[in-house]
Amino acid sequence: MLISVFTGAVPPHLCRSTNTTWPLTASSDPPNFNFSLVTGPDGDPGRSCSAPGGIPGTPLAQLNHSTALALSDSHATEGCQGGWEFSKETFHSTVATEWDLVCDHANLNNVGSSIYMFGLVVGAVLFGFLADKYGRRNIILVGLTIQSTCGVGAAFAPNFYVYVFLRFVVGTTISAVIMNAFVLGTEWTGSKHRMLAGIITDYFFGFGYIILAGLAYLIRDWRKLQLAISAPGFLFIFYIWVLPKSARWLMANQRYEEAMDLVRKAALMNGKPLREDIEICQGYKDMVKIEERTKHTVIDLVRTPKMRRSSLIMFYLWFVNVLVYYGLSLNISDFGMSIYLTQLIFGLVEIPARTITLFTLNRSRRISQIAFLAVGGLACLLTVFIPDDLSIIRTVLAMVGKFGITASLSIVYIYSAEVFPTVIRQSGIGMGSMCARAGGVLAPIIYLLRGVSKKAPMVLFGLCTLLGAALTLLLPETVHQPLADNIQDVEGSSISEDSEEGNMKPDLYEECPTRNPDIINLRTWSGTSHQSALIL
Helix, strand or coil, X not given: CCCHHHHCCCCCEEECCCCCCCCCCCCCCHHHCCCHHHHCCCCCHHHHHEEECCCCCCCHHHCCHHHHHHHHHHCCEEECCCCEEECCCCCCECHHHHCCCCHHHCHHHHHHHHHHHHHHHHHHHHHHHHHHHHCHHHHHHHHHHHHHHHHHHHCCCCCHHHHHHHHHHHHHHHHHHHHHHHHHHHHCCCHHHHHHHHHHHHXXXXXXXXXXXXXXXXXXEHHHHHHHHHHHHHHHHHHHHHCCCCHHHHHHCCCHHHHHHHHHHHHHHCCCCCCCCCEEEECECCHHHHHHHCCCCCCHHHHCHHHHHHHHHHHHHHHHHHHHHHHHHCCHHHHCCCHHHHHHHHHHXXXXXXXXXXXXXXXXXXXXXXXXXXXXXXXXXXHCCCCCCCHHHHHHHHHHHHXXXXXXXXXXXXXXXXXXXXXXXXXXXXXXXXXXXXXXXXXXXXXXXXXXXXXXXXXXXHHHHHHHHHHHCCCCCCCCCCCCCCHHHHHXXXXXXXXXXXXXXXXXXXXXXXXXXXXXXXXXCCCCCCCEEEEC
C-alpha cells in the first residue's frame, strides 16, 4: 500500500538543453551533475523544468553553482526538450525517472496514487458484497491471488498507464484481503478478547512499515522492489489448507453441519473438545417480522436531529483520519530527513500509538478521540513554522502527528460501532468507511497544493484535524454505556419509530430453548443483529 513512497519518488533532476552538450558516456554518473542548482540552499526548483538557451556547447550541469545561476538568469529559457538527468544518490530508478513524471507531467504521479486509493473504494464495495455471498475465506484467497499476480505484473509494466491500471486492481484486492481478514478474525474471537485481538492485528501493519523501509533501502530499483514485495504473496498458497471458513457465516447461510465441524475442530485445538451430543441453535427472533414492521435505510442516519448530528460528525472523523494518515504516510520525503529513516520511524510509531488506546478507551471514548486528534492536528500545524534546515525537528513533529492520527484512527472504529444504534449500525459504519476511502483518494491530490504554497498541505491537515477534535465534543460518551438498539434510544422518548410499538423498545434477541443446562454462548456483535449459541 505504501510502496509508492519509494517507487513513485521524484529525485532531484536537471533539464537537458538541446543547445548544450551533455556527457552520455558510461563515466557520466550523477555526481558529475550539479544538482545543487535545484536542491541547494540557493537552489531554484524551477530550473528543473527549463534549460538556459543560447549557450551552445556549455553543459549547465558541469558549471559551478554561481556561474550556472548567472548564465541561466542572463539568457532566455526554453522548455525541457532534451529530457532530464536524475540524481541517483538515493534512487537508482523510480516510476518518475523511467517515464519522466516531472514538470508538466508531475501531476500524473499524484493522480496515479489517487487511482490506487480509489481501487480501495471499489474493492470495499465489490468484495464486501461478494464476501457476504460466497464467504470470507473464498474472497481472501481470491484477493491474495489477484493481488500477487497484478503486483508482479506491475513490475513489468511497459508504460505508466498499464502500471496504474495494475495498481488499481491491487488496490481493490487490498480491501478484499484486509477487510475480510479482519471480519473473519473477529467472528472467530470471543468478545472478551476482541479489542486486544484487533490491536495485535494492527501491529502487523506497523511491522510491514518497518520491513518496507528495510527492503527499499536495500533495493533502489523500483521494478525490483515492486517484484520483491509482490512475489512473496504466492507463498500464501498454503492458506488453501489452513485458512478456516467463518462458522458464523455458515450458520447464517443454514450450513449447520459445516459450522459444527469447524467449531469441533476449534474446540479440539483449544484443548477443550466438545461432546458428541451437541447441536447448534441460532437464538434470534424472526427478524423478517421485525424488518417488516420497521424498515431502516441509510436515510435514517440523517432523518432525526440527534442521529443526524452524530452521523455527520462520525463521517467527518472517518474522512479526516484517513486523509491525514495517508497524507503523512505517502509524503515522508517532505520532512527533510532520509526517506528510509523516516519510514522506519513512522513504522515504529504505529506500535505505541495503537497500544496506548488499550489504556485510554476504557476511561473515555470521546476524550480519547479529542486528545489524539488535537495532538495530531497541532503537530501538523507546528511543522510549517520550522525552517527547512531543521529537518530533525520537522521529522519529530511529523512523527508526533503520525502518532496522534494513528491512535485516533484506531479509536474511530470502536467509537462508530457504539454511536450508531443496532438497526442502522451496519449502514453507519459502511457510510463511514466510504468517507474514509474518499479521504484516502484525496490525500495524494492534496499535495498538488504545493504549487500554491509548500506549507499548504500541512496547514490543511492540521486545521481539518483540529476541526474534527472540536466536533467530537458534540458526540455522546459511550464508554460503559449500553448500546443503543434503535433510533428512539438515541433521540429520546419523543421519537417513536412505529405507532404499533409505542414507547416499547424492540427486543431483538431471545434465548435458545435450553434442553441442557450447559450452554456455550457465542453472542457477539459482528455487524448483524443476532446471537448464536451451542447447546450441549
